[in-house]
Amino acid sequence: MRRYSMFAVAREALRFHAGWERAWKSPEPKSHYDVIVVGAGGHGLATAYYLGKVHGIRNVAVIEKGWLGGGNTGRNTTIIRSNYLQDPSAAIYEKARSLYEDLSQDLNYNVMFSPRGLLMLAQSEHERRGYQRTVYANNLQGIETEWITPQKVKELVPILNIEGPRYPVLGALYQERGGTARHDAVAWGYARGCSAMGMDIIQQCEVTGVRTEGGKVVGIDTTKGAIGCSKLAMVVAGHSSVLAEMAGFRLPIESMALQAWVSEPIKPAIDVVVMANLVHGYMSQSDKGELVIGGGTDGFNNYTQRGSWHHVEETTRALVETFPIISRLKMLRQWGGIVDMTGDRSPILSKTPVENIFVNCGWGTGGFKSIPGSGWAMAELVAKGEPGPLAAEFGLIRFREGRFIDESVAAGVAH
Numbered sequence: 001m002r003r004y005s006m007f008a009v010a011r012e013a014l015r016f017h018a019g020w021e022r023a024w025k026s027p028e029p030k031s032h033y034d035v036i037v038v039g040a041g042g043h044g045l046a047t048a049y050y051l052g053k054v055h056g057i058r059n060v061a062v063i064e065k066g067w068l069g070g071g072n073t074g075r076n077t078t079i080i081r082s083n084y085l086q087d088p089s090a091a092i093y094e095k096a097r098s099l100y101e102d103l104s105q106d107l108n109y110n111v112m113f114s115p116r117g118l119l120m121l122a123q124s125e126h127e128r129r130g131y132q133r134t135v136y137a138n139n140l141q142g143i144e145t146e147w148i149t150p151q152k153v154k155e156l157v158p159i160l161n162i163e164g165p166r167y168p169v170l171g172a173l174y175q176e177r178g179g180t181a182r183h184d185a186v187a188w189g190y191a192r193g194c195s196a197m198g199m200d201i202i203q204q205c206e207v208t209g210v211r212t213e214g215g216k217v218v219g220i221d222t223t224k225g226a227i228g229c230s231k232l233a234m235v236v237a238g239h240s241s242v243l244a245e246m247a248g249f250r251l252p253i254e255s256m257a258l259q260a261w262v263s264e265p266i267k268p269a270i271d272v273v274v275m276a277n278l279v280h281g282y283m284s285q286s287d288k289g290e291l292v293i294g295g296g297t298d299g300f301n302n303y304t305q306r307g308s309w310h311h312v313e314e315t316t317r318a319l320v321e322t323f324p325i326i327s328r329l330k331m332l333r334q335w336g337g338i339v340d341m342t343g344d345r346s347p348i349l350s351k352t353p354v355e356n357i358f359v360n361c362g363w364g365t366g367g368f369k370s371i372p373g374s375g376w377a378m379a380e381l382v383a384k385g386e387p388g389p390l391a392a393e394f395g396l397i398r399f400r401e402g403r404f405i406d407e408s409v410a411a412g413v414a415h
């Protein structure tokens with residue numbers, strides 16, 4: 001793989017950009033791989049990347065039914081933070097956040113990581129107490145977050161109305177190194193890295209069945225034929241239950257639509273990410289100038305990539321009260337993705353009842369931020385057959401034992 005650099009740009013400029021090679025190859029599947037990863041979203045691609053980079057396992061295929069990054073990875077609002085309450089969550093999200101810090105250099109691909117600062121507004125006494133508790137927990141976990149006053153909030157976000165009649169701002173949980181990254185670029189960068197290591201990324205290839213012999217995985221059926229494998233990693237977010245059913249086991253996952261929308265582009269108005277969990281809305285401004293807005297999940301299970309109208313209405317109404325300046329803006333686009341929700345709003349990185357099948361799912365509404373850490377931990381699980389310290393607490397066994405890692409109570413919303 002030719003490295004991207006200033007000199008490469010200059011060289012290509014002199015020859016009319018005719019010399020760029022494809023960022024990743026699109027081969028036909030081989031008959032057998034050491035590891036097949038199903039799902040070319042961020043988590044699947046990162047798993048494959050660290051399998052090659054950290055564990056030296058490179059006879060790997062990533063199988064994708066659509067186009068890579070076309071699932072939730074290319075549909076999210078790109079918020080990155082690690083200010084979680086519970087120790088296992090804080091550890092894996094902080095690992096991810098710290099990998100994001102120099103991911104562009106590692107991948108030689110600009111993922112546009114922008115640690116612009118992230119605020120979670122406290123708009124009720126309950127939230128204030130909850131976020132202050134999170135700050136104490138984060139300080140013990142070695143994660144830099146702080147509690148800031150309403151005045152400091154106003155300084156950071158002048159367009160915010162802190163004296164709203166219904167939702168006054170009582171302060172905020174602030175993570176200075178939280179922020180955003182370009183979601184497609186994260187998928188593209190990992191894909192390019194995988195391809196450069198000789199891995200096969202096979203798009204437009206749906207997995208339709210899982211083959212097992214004596215309780216052990218031996219391969220998959222796909223729309224491009226049967227492919228053998230020694231190990232199988234299922235990393236398909238909202239379709240995890242569907243894949244698990246093919247392998248003959250069930251997962252404690254519900255699939256729902258989560259949506260987001262953007263406004264018409266405007267001049268720079270807000271240079272941090274603001275989350276208002278009480279009113280269930282959050283907002284940041286993209287480099288193009290659009291205000292990127294997201295809200296909550298639909299209240300019922302479904303596989304549509306749209307989302308209901310009432311969320312747009314309710315979230316926009318709440319955000320208009322918090323940011324009166326946006327009341328005349330036109331909305332430009334709206335879309336949705338299928339998120340994979342667990343009961344405790346924490347992910348699953350686990351062995352399964354079928355030998356050599358591993359599952360990575362349950363990131364729900366908040367898994368973009370965790371892509372590097374999740375890929376790192378999943379690669380270790382697949383390579384060694386046992387979870388390392390980052391994945392140890394996220395096994396399926398916790399649902400049987402009632403040992404939840406309850407982030408739903410801590411955050412109210414898990415973005």
Ligand SMILES: Cc1cc2nc3c(=O)[nH]c(=O)nc-3n(C[C@H](O)[C@H](O)[C@H](O)COP(=O)(O)OP(=O)(O)OC[C@H]3O[C@@H](n4cnc5c(N)ncnc54)[C@H](O)[C@@H]3O)c2cc1C
Binds near residue numbers: 044367
């Ligand atoms: C609107 C929205 C906003 C969000 N905002 C944020 C945010 O601000 N911050 C944050 O951290 N997270 C956010 N998230 C969550 C985040 O996007 C996801 O948790 C994350 O992208 C999941 O990545 P993934 O790789 O697991 O899944 P995906 O990117 O969905 O990838 C799974 C892939 O599996 C493929 N697949 C499924 N079935 C099969 C099959 N049978 N055969 C082959 N391939 C298959 C799919 O086509 C898909 O490409 C948001 C999500 C949505 C929908």
